[in-house]
Amino acid sequence: MRAVTFQAPNEVRVKDVPEPVLLDAGDAIVRIEATGVCGSDLHIYHGRVKIEPGFIIGHEYVGSVLAVGDAVHDVAVGDRVLGCFQTACGHCFFCRRGLFHKCDSSRTFGHGAALGSLQGTQAEQALVPSADLVLRRVPEGMSDEMALFAGDVAGTGYHAVVDSGFHPGDTVAVLGLGPVGLCAVQAARACGAAHVVAVDTVPERLAMAESFGAQAVHLEQGDPRAAVREATAGRGVDLCIDAVGHPSALDLAVRLTRKCATVQSVGVYAERVELHMGLVWIKALRLCTGHANVLAHVDPVLAMMSAGLLDPTPLVTHHMSLDEAPEAYALYDRREALKILLRP
Numbered sequence: 001m002r003a004v005t006f007q008a009p010n011e012v013r014v015k016d017v018p019e020p021v022l023l024d025a026g027d028a029i030v031r032i033e034a035t036g037v038c039g040s041d042l043h044i045y046h047g048r049v050k051i052e053p054g055f056i057i058g059h060e061y062v063g064s065v066l067a068v069g070d071a072v073h074d075v076a077v078g079d080r081v082l083g084c085f086q087t088a089c090g091h092c093f094f095c096r097r098g099l100f101h102k103c104d105s106s107r108t109f110g111h112g113a114a115l116g117s118l119q120g121t122q123a124e125q126a127l128v129p130s131a132d133l134v135l136r137r138v139p140e141g142m143s144d145e146m147a148l149f150a151g152d153v154a155g156t157g158y159h160a161v162v163d164s165g166f167h168p169g170d171t172v173a174v175l176g177l178g179p180v181g182l183c184a185v186q187a188a189r190a191c192g193a194a195h196v197v198a199v200d201t202v203p204e205r206l207a208m209a210e211s212f213g214a215q216a217v218h219l220e221q222g223d224p225r226a227a228v229r230e231a232t233a234g235r236g237v238d239l240c241i242d243a244v245g246h247p248s249a250l251d252l253a254v255r256l257t258r259k260c261a262t263v264q265s266v267g268v269y270a271e272r273v274e275l276h277m278g279l280v281w282i283k284a285l286r287l288c289t290g291h292a293n294v295l296a297h298v299d300p301v302l303a304m305m306s307a308g309l310l311d312p313t314p315l316v317t318h319h320m321s322l323d324e325a326p327e328a329y330a331l332y333d334r335r336e337a338l339k340i341l342l343r344p
């Protein structure tokens with residue numbers, strides 16, 4: 001089968017590789033019909049996240065079930081399914097508390113040996129362990145463009161809101177309007193945010209946030225602190241979501257957030273960061289971090305998509321074939337696309 005493999009920094013190649021086979025009774029094999037290119041794939045592409053040359057990348061996918069092991073009960077051969085970007089065992093200390101994202105034996109698709117040696121989904125077929133936990137049937141009538149988001153980006157945007165002690169009527173600021181930030185804007189509105197201030201520097205992304213119901217503020221040409229003061233009677237927002245993963249975004253988040261409120265960092269951090277702890281302390285802020293518990297959120301996110309409350313499909317800017325993956329990665333690297341779907 002054909003698959004997109006990492007070769008070296010700034011080089012991916014579509015190669016012929018062996019088809020996957022069932023290895024465990026809980027496995028399924030999915031024929032991939034659409035697979036996304038994600039910001040985390042770009043970290044691999046740049047060589048910042050290290051994986052073995054030749055490893056298949058990708059972790060966002062929709063397809064149909066080709067085979068299941070004896071212990072799989074919730075999906076069957078022929079079902080149209082979407083999947084989450086990581087797996088979980090379902091019975092360790094963390095899974096029993098619903099913290100699937102911190103499962104002791106979790107594996108992430110397409111991230112090499114460091115995250116469980118699970119081949120990625122930018123391929124004609126993918127092996128899916130713990131299929132009952134990881135896969136869901138696509139609700140009747142839902143498009144690939146919509147369903148694909150439930151297992152990663154929309155689940156992360158939803159997590160950024162609901163994992164933060166959010167209440168309907170709260171004010172929210174979202175820093176960084178990539179796909180996750182834009183999904184967080186939509187989730188905040190859908191969950192009942194009274195006002196959302198959305199901050200970025202790219203005009204198209206600000207316009208999309210506005211179309212999702214946010215007040216768009218340009219980071220440099222506008223004044224995010226003044227906008228938040230005005231929207232909150234000078235207090236600061238009840239929740240600030242950092243969807244950037246950069247010290248300057250974290251610093252701004254601490255300043256935009258009111259006393260006793262929450263900063264939620266879903267943007268990726270991998271290194272030491274200087275934080276004004278005096279400000280965090282005197283404001284008594286809560287700091288939430290980490291990647292999203294998408295396995296726990298996939299059902300409500302799908303329900304909200306079915307109900308029309310969440311619709312990330314405007315984020316899909318490019319449709320390309322799997323064989324065009326090298327061009328797709330170059331294009332995404334130039335920030336000329338929000339979400340690219342590859343079809344085998």
Ligand SMILES: [Zn+2]
Binds near residue numbers: 040041
């Ligand atoms: Zn992703």
Ligand SMILES: [Zn+2]
Binds near residue numbers: 091
């Ligand atoms: Zn577990």
